[in-house]
Amino acid sequence: MPNWSEVLQEINDYIKKNAGDPERARQAVDVIRRKYLKALHDHTGRNVIAYYSGFLSKPTVAGLDLNDEDKNGFMMAVHQMDRKQGMDLILHTPGGSIAATQSIVDYLRKMFGNDIRAIVPQIAMSAGTMIACSCRSILMGAQSNLGPIDPHLRDVPCYGVIQEFRRAYKEISKDPTKSLIWQNIIGQYRPTFLSQCENSIKLSNAFVRDQLATVMFDGQVDAKDKARRIVRQLTDYQGNKTHNRHIHAEECETMGLVIEHLEADGQDVLQDLVLTVHHCFMLTLMNTGTYKIIENQMGVAFVRQIQMQVVAQKPPGA
Numbered sequence: 001m002p003n004w005s006e007v008l009q010e011i012n013d014y015i016k017k018n019a020g021d022p023e024r025a026r027q028a029v030d031v032i033r034r035k036y037l038k039a040l041h042d043h044t045g046r047n048v049i050a051y052y053s054g055f056l057s058k059p060t061v062a063g064l065d066l067n068d069e070d071k072n073g074f075m076m077a078v079h080q081m082d083r084k085q086g087m088d089l090i091l092h093t094p095g096g097s098i099a100a101t102q103s104i105v106d107y108l109r110k111m112f113g114n115d116i117r118a119i120v121p122q123i124a125m126s127a128g129t130m131i132a133c134s135c136r137s138i139l140m141g142a143q144s145n146l147g148p149i150d151p152h153l154r155d156v157p158c159y160g161v162i163q164e165f166r167r168a169y170k171e172i173s174k175d176p177t178k179s180l181i182w183q184n185i186i187g188q189y190r191p192t193f194l195s196q197c198e199n200s201i202k203l204s205n206a207f208v209r210d211q212l213a214t215v216m217f218d219g220q221v222d223a224k225d226k227a228r229r230i231v232r233q234l235t236d237y238q239g240n241k242t243h244n245r246h247i248h249a250e251e252c253e254t255m256g257l258v259i260e261h262l263e264a265d266g267q268d269v270l271q272d273l274v275l276t277v278h279h280c281f282m283l284t285l286m287n288t289g290t291y292k293i294i295e296n297q298m299g300v301a302f303v304r305q306i307q308m309q310v311v312a313q314k315p316p317g318a
Helices: 004-017 022-026 029-043 069-080 098-112 127-132 160-172 174-187 191-217 223-234 249-257 268-287
Strands: 048-052 087-092 116-120 137-140 260-263 290-298 301-305 311-313
Touching: 004 137, 004 268, 029 048, 029 116, 029 268, 029 290, 048 069, 048 223, 048 268, 069 290, 069 301, 087 098, 087 191, 087 260, 098 127, 098 191, 116 127, 116 301, 127 290, 137 174, 137 249, 160 174, 160 191, 223 249, 268 290
Parallel strands: 048 087, 087 116, 116 137, 137 260
Antiparallel strands: 048 290, 290 301, 301 311
């Protein structure tokens, strides 16, 4: 399978070949991307949905996060699929709304049951990690990573807020004069913010624990214990230090997640296909106005573009 530069060359060759037809030439990135997405489906015999955000190449664009609008893309991608084939979900996302994540996972579970694998070619952080934990297994390579799942509200870490309140209470109890210092910090939080943080933590932790116990560890006698241990590690605010900490395949496996290594013996073709598909999507996000794509192996795509409306794409003749 072609690497990054070879995929780019293939795109450029297609443009040159169709230089006399500007419309066909313009579709080069789409044609090549769909070619390899279908090749991945042909190899595995499973449905494929790729969920890609342009958060690396277009970090200032609004709407890069996982949100409720994305469910429309998933609904479009699932339509007319043979659900008996199961589904491989390719994830590349910085994360997003907990509520939207739960809703999307619930929908996909209703469509495919527990027969969903997550594929993480590079990065699936925060809510992306939550989705991956909702699958029966996670395919990762040496370059892949998940991230902590500690929730944030208004870009503030909920665990950090709670720890700050506890520290303030402890210090003021010992030395009331410190209340003047803490007043400037705590005073920035709106009423009920602390309880909102506590509820967000409870909601996200319970969701991931339940998904792990009922999907990834379904039928195992220690499923709940495994799920609790993993959630503790993924939400370890002190241990992880930062919300964007990259947790690679070996560490994910050590904490107990079911990881399928793309470099494992017999996985050469699958690894090459996954990385080629990844290169295709990244080149699309880097070289066009597109900043989010949800696409299946049939070429049906839900596309968000800068300064444009949602574009629903179907392959020619569909």
